[in-house]
Amino acid sequence: MDQVSAVVIGAGVVGLAVARAVAIELAKTEKDATVLILERASGIGTQTSSRNSEVIHAGIYYPKNSLKARFCVEGRNLLYSYLQDRGLPHKRIGKLIVATNAVQDQMLYSINEKAQANGVSDLQFLTKSQALALEPQLSCTSAILSPSTGILDTHSYMLSLQGDFENAGGSVVFQTEVVAAERIEGAIELQTSAGDRLSAKWVVNCSGLKAPLLAKSFKGSELSRLPSAHYAKGNYFLLQGKSPFNRLIYPVPEAAGLGVHLTLDLGGQVKFGPDVEWVVDPDNLNVDPMRGELFYSAVRTYWPGLPGGSLIPGYAGVRPKINNENEASADFAISGPEEHNVPGLIHLFGIESPGITSSLALANEVVNRLKQN
Numbered sequence: 001m002d003q004v005s006a007v008v009i010g011a012g013v014v015g016l017a018v019a020r021a022v023a024i025e026l027a028k029t030e031k032d033a034t035v036l037i038l039e040r041a042s043g044i045g046t047q048t049s050s051r052n053s054e055v056i057h058a059g060i061y062y063p064k065n066s067l068k069a070r071f072c073v074e075g076r077n078l079l080y081s082y083l084q085d086r087g088l089p090h091k092r093i094g095k096l097i098v099a100t101n102a103v104q105d106q107m108l109y110s111i112n113e114k115a116q117a118n119g120v121s122d123l124q125f126l127t128k129s130q131a132l133a134l135e136p137q138l139s140c141t142s143a144i145l146s147p148s149t150g151i152l153d154t155h156s157y158m159l160s161l162q163g164d165f166e167n168a169g170g171s172v173v174f175q176t177e178v179v180a181a182e183r184i185e186g187a188i189e190l191q192t193s194a195g196d197r198l199s200a201k202w203v204v205n206c207s208g209l210k211a212p213l214l215a216k217s218f219k220g221s222e223l224s225r226l227p228s229a230h231y232a233k234g235n236y237f238l239l240q241g242k243s244p245f246n247r248l249i250y251p252v253p254e255a256a257g258l259g260v261h262l263t264l265d266l267g268g269q270v271k272f273g274p275d276v277e278w279v280v281d282p283d284n285l286n287v288d289p290m291r292g293e294l295f296y297s298a299v300r301t302y303w304p305g306l307p308g309g310s311l312i313p314g315y316a317g318v319r320p321k322i323n324n325e326n327e328a329s330a331d332f333a334i335s336g337p338e339e340h341n342v343p344g345l346i347h348l349f350g351i352e353s354p355g356i357t358s359s360l361a362l363a364n365e366v367v368n369r370l371k372q373n
Contacts (some may be wrong), residue, residue, distance in 0.1 A: 004034040004372075007190060009178050009214065009310060011039035012049040013154065014351050014359050015206035016161035022202065022362035022370070023168035034168040038192070040177035043268045045158045048208050049356070051285070051317025052234075053263045053271065056080065056090065056150035057354040060097075061253055062164040064117040067332040072354040073119045075361035076148065079157075086160055089153040089266050095248035096131060098140040104252045105142045107225035111252070112144060122147055139304050149248060153266055153357060161359075176277075178207075182219035183342050202370050205347040209282045209320045215347045221340040227322035227333060227349050231282040234274020236314040237295050243270045243305075249302060260298040271314060272299055278325045279318070287313035332358070336369050343373050350352035 005026050008019040019037045026033035041047075056079060062069035083090040099105045112123050124145040126134070131143040162172065175194040187199045207214050212229040215221065243264055251259035263271050272295055292311050299306050323330040333349035340347065346366055355362075 002198040003187070004198060004200045005030060006033075006204070006205055007033045007198070007200040008035070008037045008204045010206035010208055010211075011037050011041070011044040011162075011172055011174075012047060012206065012208050013045055013161070013356050014049075014156050014208075014348060014362055015039075015159055015204075016044060016165060017359040017363040018204050018206055018348075018366050019170055020161050020165040020168065021360075021367045022204070023165050023170040025367050025371070026039075027168050033169060035165075035168075036192075036198075037165070037170065037172040038039070038176045038178055039172060039174050040193075042174050044162055044172070045155065047319055048320060048352070049154060049158060051315055052154070052353070052356065053261075053274070054151055054154050054356075055263060056092075056152055057249065057357045058115070058146045058148040059118045059120050059354070059357075060111060060115040060123070060146060062114070062118060064114065065333070066293055067334065068354060068358070069118040071332065071358035071361040075354070075358035078360040080150070080151075082154060082155065082160075088156050088160055090150055091266060092148065092150040093247055093264065094145060094147045095149040095250055096126070096135060096138070097144040097146065097250045097252065098131065098138065099142045099252060100140055100301050102141065107252050108142060108144050118128070120146075120148070131315055133275075135247060135249070136246050137303060137305055139251065139302055139366060151264060151266060152249075152356075178214065180217045180219070183344070188342070188344055201344055202373075203345050204366055204370075205345070206351075207361055208351065209318060211347060211349050212322065213319065215335070215340070215349075218340070218342060218345065220342055225339045226335070226347075227330075230321040230324050231279050232319040232321050232325070233277040233279045233282075233316055234319060235277060235287045235316045236271050236273035236292055237287070237311040238314040239270035239272065240310050240312060242258075243268055244303070244305070245270075251298070251302060260295055262299070262303070272311065273314070274317065282318045285316045285318070287316050289313050319352040320350060321352065334365065334369065337373060344370070346370060
């Protein structure tokens with residue numbers, strides 16, 4: 001049986017960031033440390049990491065002292081520095097959170113209070129006229145400007161993380177699915193779908209949508225404290241034609257998401273979404289063209305000038321939720337030995353938005369927790 005220092009399961013953006021941090025840490029103390037990423041797909045970031053809005057979030061919406069709030073704010077600063085230092089494509093484009101009635105005007109104040117509690121201190125209140133001076137096509141009663149919100153090329157970022165990981169001595173093994181694990185004689189023994197076995201001192205489950213299901217296959221785990229997997233599909237529609245906006249436009253948030261917002265990619269393409277569609281099958285990523293009618297009505301609350309027939313189905317992604325549609329949105333969950341009873345093992349559950357923004361901060365947290373085992 002092969003023996004390695006550490007295994008990270010999953011080569012999404014968080015898995016890559018975690019593996020990079022683990023490899024760099026182990027290289028300090030182990031001359032011949034061996035760190036692997038085991039990925040069931042044939043490439044990096046094929047699921048949630050490649051099917052999102054590619055937004056660098058400021059850390060505005062999340063409950064005070066939540067992991068989402070903490071790691072988003074920490075991660076945003078780390079991410080901007082990382083992208084800038086390496087010359088990776090990104091832009092601090094800014095966004096407007098727009099109110100369209102008196103009730104939402106008041107909601108902006110509570111959004112600002114939540115942001116302040118999270119350490120986001122650069123939000124600016126805008127009157128209707130101030131907002132329209134920035135974005136003339138907008139329809140709103142007031143708005144908040146978030147200058148720290150940005151966009152990035154997620155694939156370039158993931159490739160850079162992979163390069164850092166491999167430069168630190170790590171290896172990515174594709175088309176290798178972990179199906180079971182058990183702690184034996186001070187190490188964690190993993191089994192793949194092909195029947196191969198390997199043993200590692202540290203294992204981190206970053207398998208995203210499959211993380212709760214995989215966690216339940218680890219023998220010796222305390223199953224009662226492991227969450228269940230739920231899937232909230234987010235559909236995107238693309239705008240045909242040039243963008244009338246220079247910034248991201250977000251409505252006041254909804255219960256399960258941030259509403260059908262307008263984002264731009266680095267090439268100037270306008271994307272609308274994601275919406276929230278609770279599904280049973282996370283592998284069905286088809287976008288139903290009929291959902292476009294809901295997008296028109298949602299977008300026209302803040303952009304009445306959206307032309308008819310201008311939206312085309314784009315793509316869809318699935319949020320790895322650990323709450324169902326009748327529950328409040330759950331926080332990130334980092335499950336270590338104190339929760340599941342297996343030393344050297346950490347599970348990451350519910351790493352949805354702001355997962356990309358939080359990735360480097362999450363990676364640092366995982367390393368710190370592993371060192372305490």
